[in-house]
Amino acid sequence: MATFFMLGSYSTEAIKEISIKRTEDAIDTVKQLGGEVNGIYALLGEYDILFCVDLPDTETAMKASISLNQLTGISFRTCPAVKVEVFDRLATE
Numbered sequence: 639m640a641t642f643f644m645l646g647s648y649s650t651e652a653i654k655e656i657s658i659k660r661t662e663d664a665i666d667t668v669k670q671l672g673g674e675v676n677g678i679y680a681l682l683g684e685y686d687i688l689f690c691v692d693l694p695d696t697e698t699a700m701k702a703s704i705s706l707n708q709l710t711g712i713s714f715r716t717c718p719a720v721k722v723e724v725f726d727r728l729a730t731e
Contacts, residue, residue, distance in 0.1 A: 644689040644714045652711035
């Protein structure tokens with residue numbers, strides 16, 4: 639599994655539809671794609687929401703981004719991530 643940060647921006651319509659059920663449906667969408675949600679955070683600033691997810695691969699991350707946009711109206715910028723310990727090892731090998 640690979641870790642991805644999905645940074646989301648709400649549309650006007652997406653804001654109107656905020657609900658616990660929609661969040662639960664978003665989590666279920668990630669699970670249906672073989673992934674796991676590690677955390678969801680509301681943000682202030684350039685982005686409105688952050689999903690931290692583990693997904694099988696980049697293609698699945700693309701599918702998750704599209705599926706979540708269709709479900710929620712939130713557009714996502716999806717970034718692959720590695721733990722800093724892994725990065726440090728890669729940078730010093």
